[in-house]
Amino acid sequence: MRPQILFPLFAEVSSLKGVGPKVLPLVQKVAGPLVRDLLFLPPSGVVVRRPMTAANATEGSVGLFEVMIDRLFVPGKPGAPIKVRASDETGFVHLIWFGGSAQHIERLLPKGQTRIVSGKVERFNNEVQIVHPDIFKPDEADDIAMTEPVYPATQGLTSRQIRKFVQGAMEHAVDLPEWQDPAWLERQRFPAWHAALERLHAPQGEPDLAPEAVARQRLAYDELFAHQLALARRRRARQITPAPVIRPGEASERLLAALPFTLTGAQAQAVEDIRRDLASGEQMGRLLQGDVGSGKTAVAALALADAAASGFQSALMAPTEILARQHYQRLAPMLEGAGVTAVLLTGRDTQAERRPKLAALASGEAQVAIGTHALFQDAVRFDRLALAVIDEQHRFGVNERQRLQAKGDPRTGGVHLLTMSATPIPRTLELTQYGELDVSRLTEKPPGRTPVTTAVLPQARIGEVAKRLKAALDTGAQAYWICPLVAESEASDLAAAEARAADLRRILQVEVGLAHGQMPGAEREAVMADFADGRTPLLVATTVVEVGVDVPNASIMVIEHADRFGLAQLHQLRGRVGRGAKASTCLLLYGGGDDGLGETAKLRLETLRRTEDGFEIAEEDFRLRGGGDPLGLKQSGFPAYRFADPIRHRSLLLAAADDARLVLGRDPDLTSPRGEAIRVLEALFDWKADRGGAD
Ligand code: ADP
Ligand code: MG
Numbered sequence: 001m002r003p004q005i006l007f008p009l010f011a012e013v014s015s016l017k018g019v020g021p022k023v024l025p026l027v028q029k030v031a032g033p034l035v036r037d038l039l040f041l042p043p044s045g046v047v048v049r050r051p052m053t054a055a056n057a058t059e060g061s062v063g064l065f066e067v068m069i070d071r072l073f074v075p076g077k078p079g080a081p082i083k084v085r086a087s088d089e090t091g092f093v094h095l096i097w098f099g100g101s102a103q104h105i106e107r108l109l110p111k112g113q114t115r116i117v118s119g120k121v122e123r124f125n126n127e128v129q130i131v132h133p134d135i136f137k138p139d140e141a142d143d144i145a146m147t148e149p150v151y152p153a154t155q156g157l158t159s160r161q162i163r164k165f166v167q168g169a170m171e172h173a174v175d176l177p178e179w180q181d182p183a184w185l186e187r188q189r190f191p192a193w194h195a196a197l198e199r200l201h202a203p204q205g206e207p208d209l210a211p212e213a214v215a216r217q218r219l220a221y222d223e224l225f226a227h228q229l230a231l232a233r234r235r236r237a238r239q240i241t242p243a244p245v246i247r248p249g250e251a252s253e254r255l256l257a258a259l260p261f262t263l264t265g266a267q268a269q270a271v272e273d274i275r276r277d278l279a280s281g282e283q284m285g286r287l288l289q290g291d292v293g294s295g296k297t298a299v300a301a302l303a304l305a306d307a308a309a310s311g312f313q314s315a316l317m318a319p320t321e322i323l324a325r326q327h328y329q330r331l332a333p334m335l336e337g338a339g340v341t342a343v344l345l346t347g348r349d350t351q352a353e354r355r356p357k358l359a360a361l362a363s364g365e366a367q368v369a370i371g372t373h374a375l376f377q378d379a380v381r382f383d384r385l386a387l388a389v390i391d392e393q394h395r396f397g398v399n400e401r402q403r404l405q406a407k408g409d410p411r412t413g414g415v416h417l418l419t420m421s422a423t424p425i426p427r428t429l430e431l432t433q434y435g436e437l438d439v440s441r442l443t444e445k446p447p448g449r450t451p452v453t454t455a456v457l458p459q460a461r462i463g464e465v466a467k468r469l470k471a472a473l474d475t476g477a478q479a480y481w482i483c484p485l486v487a488e489s490e491a492s493d494l495a496a497a498e499a500r501a502a503d504l505r506r507i508l509q510v511e512v513g514l515a516h517g518q519m520p521g522a523e524r525e526a527v528m529a530d531f532a533d534g535r536t537p538l539l540v541a542t543t544v545v546e547v548g549v550d551v552p553n554a555s556i557m558v559i560e561h562a563d564r565f566g567l568a569q570l571h572q573l574r575g576r577v578g579r580g581a582k583a584s585t586c587l588l589l590y591g592g593g594d595d596g597l598g599e600t601a602k603l604r605l606e607t608l609r610r611t612e613d614g615f616e617i618a619e620e621d622f623r624l625r626g627g628g629d630p631l632g633l634k635q636s637g638f639p640a641y642r643f644a645d646p647i648r649h650r651s652l653l654l655a656a657a658d659d660a661r662l663v664l665g666r667d668p669d670l671t672s673p674r675g676e677a678i679r680v681l682e683a684l685f686d687w688k689a690d691r692g693g694a695d
C-alpha cells in the first residue's frame with residue numbers, strides 16, 4: 001500500500017497547471033504519467049547567463065546585454081530574417097528572428113528604449129548577434145534566472161515548457177522522512193532528498209550535471225538502494241520458502257565417475273555451492289555464470305543426479321531444439337549408467353512419441369526431463385519436481401521460468417532454481433541484474449583447451465583467407481563462416497549470405513551448409529546437425545549460430561564485418577572454436593572495400609586479439625563505450641535507471657547492495673523508524689519486476 005505522504009507525488013501530471021489535453025501526451029512521453037516522473041526527469045544541460053558588453057562578448061556563451069534599441073529592419077522578401085539593431089556603449093548587438101511578426105517584435109522592442117536581451121552569442125561579419133533572444137524590461141532584471149536547466153525537449157514541447165511543469169511538480173515535492181543512514185549521509189556529504197531534488201532542477205553549472213555531483217549521487221544512491229531492496233526482498237522471500245532437501249547419493253557418485261574428465265577447481269566449487277543450497281531446506285536461486293566452454297553442463301548434470309539420488313525429479317530447459325537435443329544425447333547415457341532415467345521433450349515430438357514420456361514424468365518413473373519450451377506446457381506434469389535448471393537463462397522470460405517452477409508439488413515445497421548464463425558481464429552489473437540470485441562463477445577453463453589464435457584482417461584479403469581455409473578443410477578441419485545481418489533489409493542480407501555460401505562452394509569445392517534466421521527452425525537445425533556430426537565441413541551462418549552448440553572438431557571461425565559486432569557477441573562467436581585438441585583460429589575481417597577502421601573499432605578488435613577472458617572483454621567493452629548500453633543489456637531486462645549509472649556509480653551500487661541486505665537482515669518487516677522511512681522510499685521508486693533486474 002502506498003504511504004499517504006506520497007499521494008501528491010503520485011498524482012497524474014494532468015493535475016499540474018498548464019498540462020492540458022494538448023501537451024499531456026507529450027509530457028507523458030518525455031517524463032511519464034505521474035508528478036513524480038517529472039521530478040525524476042534530470043535536466044540534460046544548463047544555461048549559464050553571463051553579463052557581457054558588445055565589446056567583450058564571448059562567442060558560444062550565453063550572454064546578457066543591457067542595450068538601447070536603435071532600429072528595426074523588416075525583410076524585403078519573405079523568408080529573410082527580421083533584424084533589430086541594438087547597442088551599448090561599446091558597440092552593436094544584432095537581434096535576429098527567422099519568421100515571426102515584425103509588429104510583435106517592434107512592440108517588444110520599441111525604438112529608443114532600454115532592454116535586457118539574452119541568448120547565445122554568435123559573430124557574423126565580426127558583429128555580435130543573437131538569434132531569437134530572450135527579452136526583458138529593465139524592471140524585470142531581478143527575475144532573470146542567471147542559470148537555467150535545459151530539459152530533453154521533444155517535438156512540440158520545449159525545454160522551457162518542461163521546466164515550467166517541473167517547477168509546478170516541485171510544489172508537490174513534500175519533505176519526506178530520511179530513509180538513509182545519517183552517518184553514511186554525513187560521510188558522503190549527501191544532502192537530504194528534497195534538497196537534492198531541488199539542486200537537481202537548479203543546476204548552477206555543468207559540474208552539477210555530472211554523475212559525481214553530490215545531489216545526483218544522493219538521488220542515484222536512493223534509486224540503487226530501492227532497487228537492491230526490491231531484489232533483496234525477493235531473495236528473502238525465496239529463502240523463507242521451504243524446498244525439498246536434496247543430498248548427493250549413489251547416483252551422483254556414479255555420474256561423477258562416468259564423466260570423461262575430472263572437474264576443474266571452479267566446477268568443484270560451484271558443485272559445492274549448489275549442494276549447500278540444495279541441502280538447506282530453503283529454496284535455491286543460483287546463477288551459474290561461466291564463459292562459453294567453461295563446463296557448466298557437467299555442474300548441472302551433477303545437480304540433476306543429486307535430485308534423483310534424493311528421490312526427486314528435475315528438469316533441464318534449453319532455449320533451442322538443437323541445444324536440448326545435444327544435452328540429452330550427452331547426458332542421458334551417463335545418467336542412465338547412474339540409474340537415472342531421462343526423457344527428451346521438444347516441440348518436434350509427435351503425439352505418439354510424447355505420450356509415454358509424459359506418462360513417465362507424471363508417474364515419476366523418469367527422473368529427469370530435458371527439453372525446450374515444450375517443458376513448461378500444461379500437459380507436462382511431474383510427480384515430484386524439485387529442481388529446475390535453465391540453460392542460457394537470458395533467452396527465457398521470467399514467466400516461462402515461473403511456469404516451469406510452478407510444476408512443483410506444493411506439499412514438498414518450492415522448486416530449486418539453477419540458471420546458467422554465458423554472457424560475461426562486469427561484476428557490478430551482475431548486482432543490478434541478478435542481485436536477487438546467488439552467483440557461482442566458473443572462472444577457469446577446462447584443461448586441454450588450445451588457445452584460439454585471433455587475427456584481424458581487412459576484408460580485401462578475403463581471397464587469401466579462402467585459400468588458407470581450403471588447405472585446412474583438406475586436412476579434415478571444420479569451419480564456421482559468419483555473415484552478419486547488416487544491410488538495409490534482411491532480404492538483401494540473406495542474399496549476401498546465400499551468395500557467400502555459393503562462392504565458397506564453388507571456390508573450395510566442398511559441401512557448404514547455410515543457416516540463417518529466416519529458415520524454418522527444423523530446417524535450420526538439420527543444417528546445424530549436419531555440421532555438428534561432421535557431414536558438412538563448412539557452415540555459413542548469419543548470427544544464428546546457436547550459443548552453446550558444441551562442435552569440438554570445428555577449429556576455424558571467420559567473421560565478416562567483425563567491426564559491426566559488439567565485442568561480447570564476437571567473443572561468444574569465437575567461443576564456438578577452441579573446444580577440441582586442434583589449434584584453432586579466429587579471423588576477424590573488417591570493413592568492406594577500402595573502408596578504413598576507426599580508432600575505437602581498432603581498439604575493440606585489438607582487445608579480442610589480446611585476450612580470451614570474457615570478463616576482461618566485457619569490462620573493456622564497457623569502458624570503450626563509456627557506459628551507455630554496452631552489451632545490449634536494455635533488451636535483456638537491464639533496469640532502466642533514471643539517476644543511476646552503474647558504471648559511474650559503481651561504488652554506490654556496491655554500498656547499496658550491502659546496505660539493502662543488512663537492513664532487511666536486521667529489520668525484515670521494516671518496522672523500525674528507519675524501516676518505515678525505507679518503505680516510503682520503496683513506494684517512491686516502486687520497482688517492478690518488469691522494470692528490469694532479471695528477477
Ligand atoms: P558451457 O559452459 O559452454 O556450457 P560445456 O558444458 O558445453 O560448456 O563444456 C564444454 C566442453 O568442455 C564439453 O565438451 C565438455 O565435455 C568439456 N568439459 C567440461 N568440463 C571439463 C573438465 N573439467 N575437463 C575437461 N573437459 C571438460
Ligand atoms: Mg552450455
